[in-house]
Amino acid sequence: MLSKSHGEGLLSRYQSLRQDGRMCDIILEAQGKEFPAHRTLLACSSDYFWSLFQEHTLESRARTVSLPAVSSTGLELVLDFIYTSWISLSPSTLEDTLQASCYLQVTHALDLCTEYISNSLTLDNCCFFANVAARYSLSDALAVTSRFIARHMAGLLGASGDRSGLLELNLDSFRxxxxxxxIPGVKETALLQLALDWLSCNPLPALESNSLLSRVRFGLVPPEDLNHMSSLNLPLRTPFIHSLVQKALHYHMQVPLQPLIQNVHTSLRATTNMVLLVGGGAEAERPQTQIQSYNQESRKFHVLPINMVKKLQYQGVCVVGNFLFVLGGEVVEVDGESEKTAVMTVSDQVWRYDPRFERWEEMEPLLQKRAQFSCCVVEGVIYAIGGRGQRGEPTLSSVERYNMSAGCWRSGVSLPHAIHGQACATIGRGIYISGGIHGSQPESSKEVLFLNTSDDDVWIRRSSMSIARFGHQMAAIKEKLYAFLGMYEPFCDIECYDPKQNQWTRLKPLLQDRFCYGLTVTPGGCALMFGGRKWQDGQEVCIHDVLEYNPEYDSWRKVCKLPHPLCGTQCAQMSLQELIER
Incomplete structure (x- = not known):
């Protein structure tokens, strides 16, 4: 059995003895102030006193011990901690306490100082605490303060921030x-300027200056800014840093190749993948240019600061090298007066969104205009498969691949027949497409086709789905394919395909029908379904539910709601710099 009160009572009795001046066998002196104490408790609480009061030392028999290395304030606070387990900390007394705790080797007091720093960080004091942590080698506190400063850099650089504190930051923290x-909400140009300002206030040898500046991601700085800042700042003209700047300038010139040549100097300072909801709108055939991002951890939606160039539906969407590609689709131009009529024009345009600089760039167009086609990526190669041209025109059987090295589209292995409205997913180097409508057939299909892109010679038929589907979606989860609902299906069944067994299995259905939704797979292996349309009281309505399907338990659950009803959106996942909520 253990008595917790015994230890507390023992300290309490020692504190009473100290306050009454009873049984004290040592006097500690600092800055002319004396503190009576008990050798045994000091030796048990401090490695310094344990060594000092050994039998062979002069201090073991001394009545008074002088401690010139500590302040009276620090010694008093540390003694209070030794006798009570409590310590009173504030920014004004922190360094005195740390000085005494370090010198006297009272490790538990140092732990409390680390905890105090970690729990007391604000924009006003974080730089001060970081310097204190560095001065007294508090590694845990140093790591916490560095993370805090990075996460709140936007505020520190703002009008009411502490830029002067940043310029006084110790080298370890700044590095x-x-x-x-x-580092959310801060452009890399601002970080580069801060680093140069810090170096002007804290000159370093060339080797250390190079080490510090090499942590700037020069590929995220616009080329015009790089050239201008290099001409004005000597630290950017050392051979090593000059080579990094030249590599960044060369990267900016390699526009088609950029997704394939990513490295740490061109990657956004963001570790969380966001789900992008590209296009779609609150009603059928009325898409908007807005793009929303969804944070899977916070379950919050944000609107990107830049819209798509055109209103599109039935477009292809994919991500390569953290660039968003939007391919083809049907451009919708609504009559500005009545808003009841719209002109639909199938496009061959390819747009690329770069989140580093929040801009769209038009890339080499598709070989053919396509809508309701399949779009996927295999080892950095974008595939555009089948689909249709303008309404009333023949369906397409052609396949094309985007060669980023050459910056152009090239023909791939054609499908055995024309098809549009099919679903697509990839496993490894293999591409699977399912369902859709073949040629001018009136009915949707159950067929599944497979292409091994390593061989790249012919599409192979695999086991058919149990349900004919059109306008549906597929997802690859843990080496299996999952086919979800399509347009106007009489049932709400989903099914799973095992490539090893070449077999489909029906799974738990949705409780209600749903189509024209966005679909993506989470890092944890669940499928997220965003919005869509359903039948209600004899008419189609747009919905704003976000559902999650867990294949491990074959279960559905409602995760959250979209800010507004949404249908016809396409999903992709990529890293975005976190937005700062003000």
């Missing part, structure tokens, strides 16, 4: 902050 993967 750690510059190397952080998470």
């Amino acid at each position: 750690e902050v510059l190397g952080s993967d998470e």
Whole structure:
């Protein structure tokens, strides 16, 4: 059995003895102030006193011990801790306490100082606490303060921030902050300027200056800014840093190749993948240019600061090298007066969104205009498969691949027949497509086709789905395919395909029909379904539910709601710099 009160009572009795001046066998002196104490308790609480009061030392028999290395304030606070387990900390007394705790080797008091720093961080004091942590080698507190400064850099650089504190930051903290993967709301140009300002206030040898500046991600700085800042700042003209700047300038010139040549200097300071909801709208055939991002951890939606160039539906969407590609689709131009009529024009345009600089760039167009086609990526190669041209025109059987090295589209292995409205997913180097409508057939299909892109010679038929589907979606989860609902299906069944067994299995259905939704797979292996349309009281209505399907338990649950009803959106996942909520 253990008595917790015994230890507390023992300390309490020692404190009473100290306050009454009873049985004290040692006097500690600091800055002319004396503190009576008990050798045994000091020796048990401090490695310094344990060594000092050994039998062979002069101090073991001394009545008074002078401690010139500590302040009276620090000694008093540490003694209070030794006798009570409590310590009173504030920014004004922190360094006195740390000085005494370090010198006297009272490790538990140092732990409380680390905890105090970690729990007391604000924009006003974080730089001060970081310097204190560095001065007294508090590694845990140093790591916490560095993370805090990086996460709140936007506020520190703002009008009411503490830029002067940043310029006085110790080298270890500043180096750690510059190397952080998470600095939300701050452009890399601002970080580069801060680093140059810090170096002007804290000159370093060339080797250390190079080490510090190498943590700046020069590929995220616009080329015009790089050239201008290099001409004005000597630290950017050392051979090593000059080579990094030249590599960044060369990267900016390699526009088609950029998704394939990503490295740490061109990657956003963001570690969380966001789900992008590209296009779609609150009603059928009325898409908007807005793009929303969804954070899977916070379950919050944000609107991106830049819209798509055109209103599109039935477009292809994919991500390569953290660039968003939007391919083809049907451009919708609504009559500005009545808004009841719209002109639909199938496009061959390819747009690329770069989140580093929040801009769209038009890339090499598709070989053919396509809508309701399949779009996927295999080892950095984008595939556009089947689909249809303008309404009333023949369906397509052609396949094309985007060669980023050459910056152009090239023909791939054609499908055995024309098809549109099919679903697509990839496993490894294999592409699977299912369902859709073949040629001018009136009915949707159950057929499944497979292409091994390593061989790249012919599409192979695999076991058919149990349900004919059109306008549906597929997802690859843990080496299996899952086919979800399509347009106007009489049932709400989903099914799973095992490539090893070449077999489909029906799974738990949705409780209600749903089509024209967005679909993506989470890192944890669940499928997220965003919005869509359903039948209600004899008419189609747009919905704003977000559902999650867990294949491990074959279960559905409602996760959250979209800010507004949404249908016809396409999903992709990529890293975005976190937005700062003000």
